[in-house]
Amino acid sequence: MATNFVDYVRIHCKSGKGGAGSRHMRREKYIPKGGPDGGDGGRGGHVILKGNKQMWTLLHLKYRKHIKAGHGDAGSGNLKTGSQGEDVYLDVPLGTVAKDGETGEILFEITEEGEEKIVMRGGRGGLGNNHFKTSTNRTPEYAQPGEDHREGWIILELKVLADVGLVGFPNAGKSTLLSVLSAAKPEIADYPFTTLTPNLGIVAYRGHQSFIMADIPGIIEGAHEGKGLGHRFLRHIERNSLLLFLVPADADSIRKEYEILENELRMYNPELLDKQRILAISKADMLDDIMKDQMKSDIPENIPHVFISSVAQQGLEELKDCIWQELHK
Incomplete structure (x- = not known):
């Protein structure tokens, strides 16, 4: 599945040229001077993008580099x-x-x-000579040529649309959490950068309701400069309504790791920090209540936090409740 996810393509688009207007003169048996009756040329074809919610990748355009629309016909x-x-x-x-x-x-x-939306507009059809008759020139021999086609390279980038975007360092447990909460089957292993492409999962909630969660490639310090998976990853976060920060309980400092993640987002696009945020402390099955109390001084203020364990399935209902409340504030 990972190899089929394409979120960037460069395609060459060429619209159609407009048809020429006609210079025809009306010639009938009993109307020797019928005047101009040349019709207009047809417009050239557009190249148009159309939204399709059944699609989740640009793979179908990866090998279709040249897109060509049809030319308009001449008037008569x-x-x-x-x-x-x-x-x-x-x-x-x-x-x-x-x-x-x-x-x-x-x-x-x-x-x-x-x-x-039109990405490459077709040329306009030329006007026929009928448009150019005047009181002083009743038989214009002139008609407009059609407008020329347009062509050029277009870049298409996909920003994943989801309600919740998972933010964390590589190996923070994001893929595991998504696989437990939804029916998604991301590749999971205990080494960094297992997730090289975003995975989307639909998380079922009470009363037949649901929300979409995106597991996005792990962030690293310097991602905003394009290090690691850099901009390719950060682009997908822009479309999420809520950011779920995932920091493992065995991190040296939960506050420090959260601040590094927060800073990467700030350096890439400060507007990302206007989004609602939740902090989930993963791998919490190794903690008892006393340890959780001791850790509270190391947890950032002003952000809802939940202790969870994907493997032991602890705190997951509480996390879903928290996400639902924040999404519907």
Whole structure:
């Protein structure tokens, strides 16, 4: 599954050119000077992105590098407009951001099912000579050519849409927590960077309700500079409503580890710190009540915290309650 997750592609898009306007003159048996009746050219085809909530990866575009829309047809006599060029629709997952391939400028993002945005606009069809007749020139021989096509490289980046994003160092137990709370089957091992791609899981809650949780590749100091998985990972956090910080109970200092994680987010994008946050202290099955009390001085203030153990399944209902309350504040 991991190899099928593609969150970045670069594609070359080429729209269709517009059809030429017609210079036709009306010539009928009893109307020797019928005047101009040239129709307009059809517009060139657009390249359009369309949101599809059934998709979760850009894999289908990884090997489709060149996207080409159809050309518009020329206009003809009797004021007939040429056919439009065929539009090309590219289905993309919700959370896809389109950028200019040369400048990196963000063009738009797709966040809703069925939402359509033109990424490369087709050329306009030329006007037929009928548009250019005047009181002094009743038989214009001129018609507009169609507008030329547009082409260029477009970057598509996926930012995972989820209610809860898991934030923690590699090997903090994020994948294990997701696998216990949901039906997701992330790859799990006790070495850093097992999770190289985001995993999404639907977590069932009381009364047939649910929320979506994303296990995102582990953060490391310097991620904001692109170290490790760097920006690829941080991009996915931007779309989560709530951040669940995961710090293991055997960390040298829970407060210090939390502050490092917090600082990485601040350096990448300060707005991330406006999101609601919860701290889960994992691997808590090794702690008794006295040890938990002793640790409280090392836990950051002003953030809800829960002691959990994914393996021993301790504190998980309490964690889900806490997440639900924060999501619905």
